[in-house]
Amino acid sequence: MKVILNRVPFTIITICLTIIFIAINNVIYYSLTKDTLENRMESQLETLANQIQLSIENSRSASTYLDYAISQKLRSDSIAAQLALDSDVEKVSQEELRKLSSLLGIESITLLKQTKDDIVLYKSSDPKEEGVSTKTWKPWYQAFQQLFDAQKVTVNWGLSLPNFWTGPFEYSSADPAAKKIEKYGYYYDGTTNYIIDPIVSDRLHKEFEDKAGITAILNKTIQQSKEILDITAFNPVTFGTDELKTQNDKGEVSHSTPRPIIYGQNKYASEDDFSLVQKAASTNERISDVKYVNEQKVLKIYMPVSINPTAELTDKTGKPINRYVLTLVSDYSIIQDSLNSQFKKLALEIGIVSAISIFLIAIIIRFLAKARDRAVRFTQTEYIQTIDNMFASILGQRHDLLNHINTIHSMLFLKKYDALKRYVDEMVEEVTDINEIISIGQPAICALIQSKSATAIQRKINFKYDFENIKNFELGIRSVDIVKIMGNLIDNAFYAVMNEAAELQHVTIKGWVEDNLLRITVTNPGTIDELKAFEHGYTTKKGSHGVGLPATKQLVQKYRGTISINKDEPGMVKFEVSISLD
Incomplete structure (x- = not known):
């Protein structure tokens, strides 16, 4: 009896200590799991942010190129109008301007006259434009003023060409209440006593934005993601300050500076957005923050994005900025739900183990020890796997990130100044090419083809593309992956022909859907070792690591597809890709 009584306290103490140990162990496990899940979500958001950043920059480059093409058309229309009109503004009638606008296929034409202390919209095919001061x-x-003085326009806003200047798309200055967005060009070469101002609507630009623009990309990303609630891009220079607006003589707003919020709507705005945006921009480091917004717990990621300075994104003075901040908002309840589920399981385990411990202390101690070891091993395995996945994701994107950045860089610097005939001919060709690219119907492919077309023009490569039957078809493959596959194959083809004779510098890509398969072919003159082409390390490029084609093959196989090299046509290399759309 004495022995039994002596053992009771020991048993109780042992059970209590065991329960306490299990509780502490599981609290640690809970904490580690919470940190792991948060780190995983942050890593996923960072990866997604990088992908969104590339898509934004591709789309922005394509939009800049489209804006440049429209600007060149405005200049051509101005020269055509100059040839058709009398050089004296007093001898030009409103009817002449109206007929000329219709002939050129533009919204309207306005003539600006310089007075003693002002420059006014003097005559126009649109009566609302006449008599408006621009001072x-x-x-x-x-x-x-610089145009009338026969000088090159040097303001840091818009685009300046010989005897010509144009600003961005903006609301109508003569009729702000109409909310019409138009683009205005201004031409003066000294042969007339007026500036010619042709005006076009934003129809073509809006069609591009609706199909392949940044807003479309952001909306589609949010719709397809379960975790992402909102995506916003901030101008760190103007965010947190009032938007600077220009008013006409009637007090109506006629022009605006770049918006503080560049893309998105910032639906989950918080009081510390300003300080965190400024910190991310100044340190050039990613910042994460968990907070309650709109009575919802969210995880916000502030990621600085460095860009080449462009007139599209500026401060209030018109000086281009070199960085904006991309913010992603994720639903934190995804982490909390997972933690709650695991916590319930842990609580149930503790209760069962404690009950059994009263009857079988020896077995319980051994069981608890094993359970503890399993919990630790599970935590370590999950943590290591998360880290491995994170590094694998980063390494997998490294090659493609460089590819996309090169594409952006080449598009931003695409500026040419040619003779009048070439301006007109190239404008028709460029607008036609843009419409053909938009007609592809898949936003990611549109942006990629636009980028590669610009690169081909710069390198003097004859680049042709042909896509059929994919406009209204759900591809069943992630946009970022199809961009990687096509981008790597096109880059490989460009490199193969860039040092060849002019007649051999041509590359063709074709894509179509057949028998529920997405088929892609990329063809170029040259030779290749088809046995080694997809091996890691094999390359013919100086300074390359030979990862492009192997990475492409990996992506194709990920979607149960095939990739092969067809050399049936002598002197030609054709990559053939087939991917199942199931």
Whole structure:
């Protein structure tokens, strides 16, 4: 009896200590799991942010190229109008301007006359444009003065060409209440006593934005993601300050500077957005923050994005900025739900183990020890696997990130100045090419083809593309993956022909859907060792690591597809890709 009584306290103490140990162990496990899940979500958000960043930059480059093409058309229309009109503004009638606008296929034409202390919209095919003063329009008024002085326009806003200047798409200055978005060109070469101002609507630009623009990309990303609630891009220079607006002589807003929020709507705005955006921009480091917004717990990631300075993104003075901040908002309840589920399981385990411990202390101790070891091993395995996945994701994107950045860089610097005939001919060709690219119907492919077309023009490569039957078809493959596959194959083909004779510098890509398969072919003159082409390390490029084609093959196989090299046509190399759409 004495022995039994002596053992009771020991048993109780042992059970209590065991339960306490299990509780502590599981609290640690819970904490580690929470950190692991948060780190995993942050890693996934960072990966997604990188993909969104590339898509944004590709789309922005394509939009810049489209804007450049429209600007060149405005200049051509101005020269055509100059040839058709009398050089004296007093001898030009409104009817002439109306007929000329219709003939050129533009919204309207306005003639600007310089007075003693002002520059006014003097005559126009649109009566609402006439009699409007521009003296308060900054920096438009300064640009008009420089044109009348036969100088090159030097304001840091818009695009300057010989005897010509144009600003961005904006609301109608003569009729702000109409909310019409138009683009205005201004031409003066000294042979007339007026500036010619052709005006076009934003129809073509809006069609591009609706199908392949940044807003379309962001909306589609949010719709397809279970975790992402909102995506916003901030201008760190103007965010947190009032938007600077120019008013006409009637007090109506006629022009605006770049918006503080560049893309998105910032639906989950918080009080510390300003300080965190400034910190991310100044340190060039990613910042994460868990907070309650709109009565919902969210995880916000602030990621700085460095860009080449462009007139599209500027501060209030018109000086281009070199960085914006991309913010992603994720639903934190995904982490909390997973933690709650695991916590319930742990609580149930503790209760069962404690009950059994009263009757079989020896077995319980051994069981608890094993359970503890399993829990630790599970935690370590899950943590290591998460880290491995994170590094694998980063390494897998490294090659493609460089490829996309090169594409952006080449598009941003695509500027040519040619003779009048070439301006007109190239404009028709460029607008036609843009419409053909938009007609592809798949936003990611549109942006890629636009980028590669610009690269081909720069390298003087004859680049042709042909896509059929994919406009309204759900591809069943992630946009970022199809961009990687096509981008790597096109880059490989460009490199193969860039040092060849002019007649051999041509590359063709074709894509179509057949028998529920997405088929892609990329063809170029040259030779290749088909036995080694997909081996890691095999390359013919100086300074390359030979990862492009192997990575492409890996992606194709990920979707149960095939990739092969067809050399049936002598002197030609054709890559053939087939991917199942199931």
